[in-house]
Amino acid sequence: MSSRVPNPLIPASQWTDGEPMDELKLHERVDVPLETLGGILRTMNGDLASFYGTLAPGIPSVSANTNISWTAQIDTAGGYVAPFYTPDTSGLYLIAINLGYGTAVAGSCGIVRATATHGPQTDPQAPLSHDGPGVANSGPRITFPIYLNADDSIAVQCTAGFNVSAIGTCWWFVQQLTWG
Amino acid sequence: MTFPGVPLGDQFSHPTLQGDASMHAAVDVRLNQLRTAGLNVGVGLTTFRAAQRAAAGLISGVAIFFDTLIESTGSGSYNSSNGVFTIGNSGLYLIQFQLRQATAIAFTAALGGAPAIYSTNLLRSAVCQAAAGHGPTIPAVPIWCLGGEQLTVVPTFGGSVTLPAAATNDAHWFSIAQVA
Numbered sequence: 001m002s003s004r005v006p007n008p009l010i011p012a013s014q015w016t017d018g019e020p021m022d023e024l025k026l027h028e029r030v031d032v033p034l035e036t037l038g039g040i041l042r043t044m045n046g047d048l049a050s051f052y053g054t055l056a057p058g059i060p061s062v063s064a065n066t067n068i069s070w071t072a073q074i075d076t077a078g079g080y081v082a083p084f085y086t087p088d089t090s091g092l093y094l095i096a097i098n099l100g101y102g103t104a105v106a107g108s109c110g111i112v113r114a115t116a117t118h119g120p121q122t123d124p125q126a127p128l129s130h131d132g133p134g135v136a137n138s139g140p141r142i143t144f145p146i147y148l149n150a151d152d153s154i155a156v157q158c159t160a161g162f163n164v165s166a167i168g169t170c171w172w173f174v175q176q177l178t179w180g
Numbered sequence: 181m182t183f184p185g186v187p188l189g190d191q192f193s194h195p196t197l198q199g200d201a202s203m204h205a206a207v208d209v210r211l212n213q214l215r216t217a218g219l220n221v222g223v224g225l226t227t228f229r230a231a232q233r234a235a236a237g238l239i240s241g242v243a244i245f246f247d248t249l250i251e252s253t254g255s256g257s258y259n260s261s262n263g264v265f266t267i268g269n270s271g272l273y274l275i276q277f278q279l280r281q282a283t284a285i286a287f288t289a290a291l292g293g294a295p296a297i298y299s300t301n302l303l304r305s306a307v308c309q310a311a312a313g314h315g316p317t318i319p320a321v322p323i324w325c326l327g328g329e330q331l332t333v334v335p336t337f338g339g340s341v342t343l344p345a346a347a348t349n350d351a352h353w354f355s356i357a358q359v360a
Contacts, residue, residue: 168302
């Protein structure tokens with residue numbers, strides 16, 4: 001649960017038997033928590049983190065099994081420090097990847113997790129897309145939901161080296177769907 | 181979303197005593213507004229799917245006129261005479277399309293219109309395999325759209341591509357689903 005939700009059990013913030021009532025306490029214990037909850041409902045969707053990265057054509061090559069560095073087009077939470085995306089908040093995220101190969105190779109793509117300090121990979125490339133068909137200008141693609149912790153760092157890898165096919169064909173989305 | 185439209189101020193003022201009417205207005209009514217707003221999260225979201233069922237020749241750079249509206253709920257509108265879906269309510273949308281060709285030609289398809297960042301980067305599929313039955317596909321991508329923005333699917337191949345008739349299996353389709 002997001003820490004933005006007020007905790008009704010904070011000591012000394014709630015009513016006690018025989019406690020005198022005054023307008024300041026009413027404001028603090030009614031107006032403020034109600035407004036906080038209302039503010040969450042008004043803004044919860046707008047606060048969802050979004051990342052959209054692309055690769056420019058002409059990049060000499062992307063190596064197999066190496067974290068890909070993206071050009072960030074949208075990064076609302078500032079979570080991208082190449083080549084890793086680190087979510088600002090735990091929650092359910094949607095990942096979408098498309099790689100347009102400029103050469104006739106067959107490879108799959110997926111994400112890898114690193115430690116919070118961007119250390120060695122801790123997971124294999126899972127989930128993975130199916131392989132591209134191994135013809136020039138084609139490539140693999142995948143969309144999947146995944147739960148990420150705030151200290152997760154993820155990057156995209158592919159299992160085959162390739163040249164970028166053309167503008168617009170290589171992209172990576174990370175979209176937060178829920179909180180907590 | 182209404183809880184309330186503007187942030188709450190201090191509803192309790194000195195030296196006015198709090199009577200049952202003012203407490204009802206400040207607490208009961210506000211709690212009910214909050215409940216209503218919470219219950220309406222996720223209600224009325226937009227879904228849209230159209231298919232191309234008749235055989236069709238594609239023109240590069242011209243939006244595909246998906247000729248059959250399969251479903252449309254919530255806000256937004258679709259014009260099957262020009263293939264344009266106009267966003268109703270602003271929000272986060274999942275957008276996906278799939279084409280299957282009759283001829284062995286490699287081509288790609290892009291998301292047209294939409295927020296400028298995606299048009300600028302020509303968000304599109306990888307080139308499909310040049311074999312009958314294949315075609316460009318975009319897996320579900322998360323895109324924030326504003327009301328009034330227009331989405332299309334645009335082939336970006338300079339040759340002649342024919343979509344075979346798909347009256348029973350809806351092989352060619354364009355899908356939009358609002359998730360927030």
